[in-house]
Amino acid sequence: MRLPVLPHSLQLPPTGWTLAGLLAFYVFAGLFGHDPWVSEDVINLAVARDFLDAGHGLGLSLAGRPFFAPPLYYWSAALSEALTGWLLPTHDALRLASGLWTALTLMALYYAGREIYGQQAAAATPLLMAGSFGLIVHAHEAQPMLVLLTALSFWLLAFALLPRKPRPAMLLLGLAFLLAALGGGLAGWLLLTLVFFSVFAVFRVARQQAGRLFGSFLASLVLLGAILGLLYLAAPEWFLGWIAHEWAMLRGTWRYGRDLMVLLDIFPWFSWPLWPLAGWMLWRNRRYLFQPGVLLPLAVFLVLFLWLPVFFPVRKSTAILILPPLALLATPGVLTLRQGAANAFDWFSGTVFTVFAILAWTGWSAAIFGVPARLAERAVVLKPGFVGHFDVWFFILAIIVTLWWLWLLLAMPRSSYRCLTRWSAGFAIGWLLAASLWLPWIDYGKSYRSVATNLAAAIPEEEKHCVAEWQVGEARIASFAYFERLHLLPLSGEGSHCRWLLVEGRSRTELMPPGEGWQRVWEGNRPGDRRERFRLYRRDEAT
Secondary structure (H helix, E strand, O other), X not given: OOOOOOOOOOOOOOOHHHHHHHHHHHHHOOOOOOOOOOOHHHHHHHHHHHHHOOOOOOOOEEOOEEOOOOOHHHHHHHHHHHXXXXXXXXXXXXXXXXXXXXXXXXXXXXXXHHHHHOHHHHOHHHHHHHOOHHHHOHHHOOOOHHHHHHHHHHHHHHHHHOOOOHHHHHHHXXXXXXXXXXXXXXXXXXXXXXXXXXXXXXXXOOHHHHHHHHHHHHHHHHHHHHHHHHHHHHOHHHHHHHHHHXXXXXXXXXXXXXXXXXXXXXXXXXXOOHHHHHHHHHHHOHHHOOOHHHHHHHHHHHHHHHHHHHHOOOOHHHHHHHHHHHHHHHHHHHHOOOHHHHHHHHHHHHHHHHHHHHHHHHHHHHHHHOOOHHHHHHHHHHOOOOOOOOOHHHXXXXXXXXXXXXXXXXXXXXXXXXXXXXXXXXXXXXXXXXXXXXXXXXXXXXXXXXXXXXXXXXXOHHHOOOEEEEOOOHHHHHHHHHHHOOOEEEOOOHHHHOOEEEEEEOOHHHHOOOOOOEEEEEEEXXXXXXXXXXXXXEEOOOO
C-alpha cells in the first residue's frame, strides 16, 4: 500500500507572508492562557499591573513598594493591557508586550541578515534565533531583558545598513541607544556603548560615515537626557531612587570570574544549535575572517561574551543578549552544510519533535484519563492532589498543531532550508503542545493563585491593608499582590505595627515568628510543594 504524496505547498526558503506566519506562530505560541508563574514572570507582571493603578506617575512599584528598574518594558506592558485588556485576561494582555519586543527582534535580524548575506539567506537568521534553546522560555514570559535584546538587534541592523543606507542606519542607531537606556538601564546603555566603540576599533569606517554615527550617538544622548528630565519631573523620588539603584548595581556586579564560568557552563545548551553552525561558518571562512559579513557579528559576539559578566549578573535571562550576533554568524553555516550534515540535522529535528509530540499526548492522556496508569501515578506523585480536566478548546488547538507538524514532516520539499524550518517550527509546535496539553498540570505546581486566595480568606477585609511579612520571597510577595492585591509590608519597616504577619519557611524554626505574642491563624503551601510553607499569625491584643 502506497502512502499518498502530499503537495509541496510550502515554498523554501519561506518568504513574505509564509515567513511572517511562521515567526508569528513562534511569537504567540504559549504566550497566553497560563497564570503568572513564580519566577521573574510574576514579579514583572505585578509591577506592570501596579503601574496601571493611579497615584505614582511614571514610577514603578511592586506590592506598594518602590521598584527600581528600567521602566520601558513595564510602560509597554501597561499600554498593551490598555489596548487589549477588554479581550484578554490581565496577565495575558500584559505579557503581550513580550510578543511585541520578540517580534521586533526577529524583524531586525531578518533585515540584518538580508543586508549582510543577501535575500536568499535572509530568512535563516530569524529562524535560527527562534530555534535557539535559550530564547524560547524568555520570549514567552514577562521579561524586560527583551527590550535590550531588541536594542542590540537594531544596533546590528544599523551597522549592516551603514554602507548602503546611512540615514536609516543613523536613526536605528539612535533608537537602539534609547531603547538600551530605558529598557536596560545604565548597564544596558554602557554595554551597547562598549560594543559601539569596539566595532569602531576593528572596522575601517569611512570618515563621513563615522561622523554621522557619532552625530547619531550624541543626538540620542540629548534626546535621552530630555526623556529622563521629563521622568524626573513626573516622578522625582522614584527617579532619584532608580538612578541610585542603577549605580549601586553597576558597582556591585564585579564578580567577573564566577559569572563568566556560569556563562561558559550554560553556553553549550543555551545557544544550541547556533554555536556549532557558527563554528562551521568560521572554519569554512577562516581565510576571510576580516570580511564585514564575518567580522561584524564575530566582534559583537566576542565583546558581549567577555563583557556581559561585568555589567549584568549572568543568568539565563541576561544570556539571551549573546544570541543575535551568534544567529548572524550561524546564518551562512546552516545554508552551506554538507549534504550529510544537513540530512542529519533534518532527521534529528523531525525525530526530536515527533517524539516530544508523542510524549506530550501520552502525558495528557495519563493526566486526563489515567492511561497509561503508571505515568498517571507518577504525575500525581510529582504534583500531589492534581486532578486533570478536559478542555475542549485546548484539545482542538493541540489537534491542529499536531496535524500541522505531520504536514511539515511529509510535505516539505528538499532544500537547504528544510532542516532549519523544521527545527524552528518544531520548537514552536513543541512549546505550544506543552502549553495546551500540560497547562493545567504546570499551572497547578507553578501558580500561587490558590495560596493567595486561601491566605486572603483568612484575613478580615478591613485589615488587609496592614499585613506584615517576614522572610517572604519577592516572587511570593508579587504573587499575593497580583492575585489578591494583598500588599505585604516589611516587618522591620512599615509593617512593625500591623496585627497580621505572614512568615515563609521550610522548617519549624524558619516558620516561627520573631518575638512573642503571635498566634498562628492559618498555614498553607503551594499544591504539590511539600517543602515551602507559609504561616499567618495574629498579634495578641494584649501586646
